[in-house]
Amino acid sequence: MTSQPERPFHQDVFQREYRITMGKISKYITYRGGEGQWSWLLHRITGIGVFLFLLTHILDTAMIGWGPRAYNDVMAVFRHPLFRVGEVVLAGAVLYHALNGVRIIIIDFWPESTMVQKKLFYAVVIAFLLIFVPAAIYMLAWVVR
Numbered sequence: 001m002t003s004q005p006e007r008p009f010h011q012d013v014f015q016r017e018y019r020i021t022m023g024k025i026s027k028y029i030t031y032r033g034g035e036g037q038w039s040w041l042l043h044r045i046t047g048i049g050v051f052l053f054l055l056t057h058i059l060d061t062a063m064i065g066w067g068p069r070a071y072n073d074v075m076a077v078f079r080h081p082l083f084r085v086g087e088v089v090l091a092g093a094v095l096y097h098a099l100n101g102v103r104i105i106i107i108d109f110w111p112e113s114t115m116v117q118k119k120l121f122y123a124v125v126i127a128f129l130l131i132f133v134p135a136a137i138y139m140l141a142w143v144v145r
Contacts, residue, residue: 034118035117035118035121035122036117036118036121038121039100039103039121039124042096042100043096043097043100043101043104045093046093046094046096046097046100047097049089049090049093050090050093050094050097053090053093060074060075060078081143084139084142085140087139088136088139088140091132091135091136091139092128092132092136095128095131095132095135096124096128096132099124099127099128100124102124103117103120103121103123103124106120107120
C-alpha cells in the first residue's frame with residue numbers, strides 16, 4: 001500500500017483561508033465577466049476620457065487670458081501628430097459613450113430589454129465599428145500623405 005505524499009501544512013491553511021475569504025466576499029462581487037461588464041467598464045473609461053478632454057479644453061481656452069502669444073503657443077502643441085492621433089481616440093470615446101448611453105436608456109425605459117441586453121451590446125459594437133472605422137480612416141489620412 002502506497003501512501004499519499006503529505007501536503008505541507010501551510011498549503012492546507014492557505015486553501016482553507018482562501019475558501020473562507022472568497023465565501024465572505026462573493027456576495028459583494030456583482031460583475032463576473034461578459035458583455036455587461038465590458039459595457040459598464042468601457043462606458044466608465046470613455047466617460048473619464050471625455051471629461052479629461054473637456055477639462056483640458058477649458059484650460060487651453062482660458063490661456064487667451066494670458067494673451068495671444070501664450071494661447072498660440074498652447075495651440076501649437078495640439079498640432080503635434082500625437083495629439084492628432086489623440087483626436088481620433090477622443091472621437092472613438094465620444095462615439096462609444098453616446099451609443100452605449102442610448103443602449104442604457106433603452107434598458108432603463110423598457111425593462112423587458114434586459115432580456116436582450118447582450119444583443120444590444122453587440123448592436124452597439126457593430127454600430128461603433130461601422131461609424132468609427134471610416135471616420136478614423138478619414139481622420140488619419142494625413143499620415144499616408
